Amino acid sequence: MARALVAALVFDILEEDEIEQKKKKKRQRKTWVKEWRSRRPVFSHISLLKELEQSSPADYKNFLRMDPSVYKELLEKVTPYIEKQNTLMRDAISPDERLSVTLRYLATGESYESLKFQSYISTASLSNIIIETFEALIKVLKDFISLPKSEEEWKTIASEFYELWNFPNCLGAVDGKHVNITKPPHSGAYYFNY
Structure with a gap:
């Protein structure tokens, strides 16, 4: 009986050790958000746009291919369609950022990979944002588009x-x-x- 008890304890210890090793082997995520992307509020193109609007309207127009007043009017129209909720995990990407990066994509034809460095938004998110914003633009501008x-x-x-x-x-x-x-x-x- 003592041997059976010792064998059961050894089996328990080995089982716990095996479970612990499986937990260690489980791949852990390195980071939730890349560090440089977490500074989006400070370094993204939105800061540049605010500066250009104040100091150089011609450069603002060159950047987005439209005047600030036209941009604001368009932003007002598409915001209900592209606005997202903040969560406990992270703040949502604002409608301003969504529209401006989409317009920049249209103005330059740059790749998502290139735009991620200007906007501080991941490539995967950009691909969703740009498509969603296109759909919103079509909805709000359908009366201005004729074929x-x-x-x-x-x-x-x-x-x-x-x-x-x-x-x-x-x-x-x-x-x-x-x-x-x-x-x-x-x-x-x-x-x-x-």
Whole structure:
């Protein structure tokens, strides 16, 4: 009986030791938020926008491709659709940050990976934020967006682009977007952007 008791104690000790080792092996998260991202309120592009609005309105317009008054009006319209609740774990990304990073994405065509350093928002969050903000913009601006309704209207637009600009099969253009091309040979500075 003493042997059985000793064996049971040894078994208990070994079982507890095995459980402890499994707990240690379990992968632990290194950090909840990268340290540099936790300083978003101080260093993000929102601080830059506030500074530009006060000191350099032309640079503000260049950064977002719109005047501060137009931006504020747009922010007011989309806020109900893109505003999120703060939680005990973290503060939500503000509608201001969400809209401005989306507009910056549209203005520059930068990748999410590049935008994360300006906005201090993770790439995964940016991908969700930008899509959600696009959807909100479509909702609030639907009365300002019009598309041709018939195939004939599309063909008319394409033929006008071809006649005016010698650009076949084009259905629209956006001003202010630069596209990298290889310049034709012997074109001099004609294709150089100053």
